[in-house]
Amino acid sequence: MTAPLRVLVCDDQMLVRAGLVTVVDAQPDMEVVGECGDGRSAVDLADRLSPDVAVMDVRMPVLDGIEATRLLAGAGVDRPAKVLVVTTFNLDEYVYEALRAGASGFLLKEAPPDRFLQGIRTVAAGAALLDPEVTRQLVGRYAARIRPAADAAEATPLTTRELEVLRLIADGLSNSEIAADLVLSPETVKTFVSRILTKLDLRDRVQAVVYAYRRGLAS
Incomplete structure (x- = not known):
């Protein structure tokens, strides 16, 4: 047991x-x-x-x-x-x-x-x-306080698709919701999320949300 x-x-x-x-x-x-x-x-x-x-x-x-x-x-x-x-x-x-x-x-x-x-x-x-509804209200409300780094999108090591996934994570979407939005399989989305966390040296989705707003990659 x-x-x-x-x-x-x-x-x-x-x-x-x-x-x-x-x-x-x-x-x-x-x-x-x-x-x-x-x-x-x-x-x-x-x-x-x-x-x-x-x-x-x-x-x-x-x-x-x-x-x-x-x-x-x-x-x-x-x-x-x-x-x-x-x-x-x-x-x-x-x-x-x-x-x-x-x-x-x-x-x-x-x-x-x-x-x-x-x-x-x-x-x-x-x-x-991350509760999707609360995430959108909570993080979005205070995103304006965070000064994005200059040319943040250009500086990120993520691919275009990974950036799309990161933005949807920042919106509070689950893997299945992201899969539906991007017309991908949940397994593929899971792989993208893992790559994003690895490339950005982040621990979990919470840190990914904070990163996205701090870097001006989400709104």
């Missing part, structure tokens, strides 16, 4: 945290190995417990979820952790910053339990979790 996914839950609202813990612990393939109410404790617990996924709120005392995510999953971290940010929609600016800090994905707190659980499984498997 496969060992259950080890989950760390960090949220400063006790009732919310208790609810998340209850939902996770009820799953046969998951177990909560730790819980806390601030980012500093999350970093300390993650270092000690090595969870498969850290579920992270954004606004918390002592150390907020963005800084905690950067310490757990950011560039230069020896053993980056997988972080799933769970927050409210009116904190979307903070979620964007959390994605830049290294989070593997995000969900809204009003998401149904099954989507939350699938999010944990998705992130634990090494994939990124």
Whole structure:
């Protein structure tokens, strides 16, 4: 039997945290190995417990979820952790910053339990979790803040087709949706996505979205 996914839950609202813990612990393939109410404790617990996924709120005392995510999953971290940010929609600016800090994905707190659980499984498997609708609103809204590099499209190592795929990733489309849009097979799209991540030295689709907007390759 496969060992259950080890989950760390960090949220400063006790009732919310208790609810998340209850939902996770009820799953046969998951177990909560730790819980806390601030980012500093999350970093300390993650270092000690090595969870498969850290579920992270954004606004918390002592150390907020963005800084905690950067310490757990950011560039230069020896053993980056997988972080799933769970927050409210009116904190979307903070979620964007959390994605830049290294989070593997995000969900809204009003998401149904099954989507939350699938999010944990998705992130634990090494994939990124991006809700298409929220991605378009979230990243698009704050893309204007990011100054694109000069001649970014010309400087990228991607082919024309890879750029098309990257732009659709930035729009929040899944592989199957990209395949339908470009009239390709899902397997071909999966290959393109893998090539894009490799060429750009990116960890996952979340980083690809941020890259696209930072480089002015998406709008």
